[in-house]
Amino acid sequence: MKPRLECPELKVYRYMNARMELEGKEKQHYSFLEKGLEGELKFDSLLERLEGEYLILKDILLDYQGNLFQIDTLIISKNTIHMFEVKNYEGDYYVDADKWFSTSGTEIKNPLSQLKRTESLFRRYLQFFRSPLKLECYLVFVNPEFTLLQAPLNEPIILPTQLNRFLRNLEFPRAPLTNTPINLAKKILADHIIDSPFKRLPTYEYEQLEKGILCSGCRSLRTHVKKGKLNCEVCGTLEAIELAIVRSVEEIRFLFPERKITTNLVYEWCKVIESRKTIRRVLNEIYTKKGKSKYSYYVLKD
Numbered sequence: 001m002k003p004r005l006e007c008p009e010l011k012v013y014r015y016m017n018a019r020m021e022l023e024g025k026e027k028q029h030y031s032f033l034e035k036g037l038e039g040e041l042k043f044d045s046l047l048e049r050l051e052g053e054y055l056i057l058k059d060i061l062l063d064y065q066g067n068l069f070q071i072d073t074l075i076i077s078k079n080t081i082h083m084f085e086v087k088n089y090e091g092d093y094y095v096d097a098d099k100w101f102s103t104s105g106t107e108i109k110n111p112l113s114q115l116k117r118t119e120s121l122f123r124r125y126l127q128f129f130r131s132p133l134k135l136e137c138y139l140v141f142v143n144p145e146f147t148l149l150q151a152p153l154n155e156p157i158i159l160p161t162q163l164n165r166f167l168r169n170l171e172f173p174r175a176p177l178t179n180t181p182i183n184l185a186k187k188i189l190a191d192h193i194i195d196s197p198f199k200r201l202p203t204y205e206y207e208q209l210e211k212g213i214l215c216s217g218c219r220s221l222r223t224h225v226k227k228g229k230l231n232c233e234v235c236g237t238l239e240a241i242e243l244a245i246v247r248s249v250e251e252i253r254f255l256f257p258e259r260k261i262t263t264n265l266v267y268e269w270c271k272v273i274e275s276r277k278t279i280r281r282v283l284n285e286i287y288t289k290k291g292k293s294k295y296s297y298y299v300l301k302d
């Protein structure tokens, strides 16, 4: 019912990573976001094999009395809600008392505590409108290169080696869903907070970012125009130049919402397009022109 989208934070980082040198903490945070999404998508693909009747909601952000909590994946079936916190950790980790460490000795945030916090808030959220469905919560590690030494027993942890078996054993009734689970899913969707206050957007300036058109396939800046197409020198993707321009305009609008879209701005940003005429033609086609002559700019069509 709700797909997983690239979050705005990751989107900014992807653009930045393509157009400038990320350093230190930013680079780390970016790869953390990419890894997180990769893990979630991997889990999504495993869920495609499930049979029976159920609803899947992904990336849900809810508020219970001022406490925000995020849910990676929810499966709502006739009598049960399965909630999953998905981790894509790689390498060896161990648990000592309530603390989690990588084998190099660095302590990491205890993901089990994170799961318990989310579970407790979600449980209260469900109780608030008396949902009769049973809630089961799991912490899932999807990366086959992950090992957890001294893993605590009797905790809802699914390790990579257990994942397939766990999913095989998940059984959902085949009868069509009743109104109870459907209405619950609708309620959750209605309560889902779209604009996440969590996002820690990095700072960047227009001047800092290298100009050019990103390849639609691999996000490389090593592209050039040949015979009306954008050619990627890295992965070979070809794209109609019109589409590449529209993508670039959307990128500018996303990164610099306060800037007016003018032919000159798009020309400078795209860099690899020789004629302003091509850009003007595309802008005139896709957007609405405002203002006169050299002060004109473009906005989205109504």
Ligand SMILES: [Zn+2]
Residues within 6 Å of the ligand: 215, 216, 217, 218, 219, 220, 232, 233, 234, 235, 236, 237
């Ligand atoms: Zn490419």
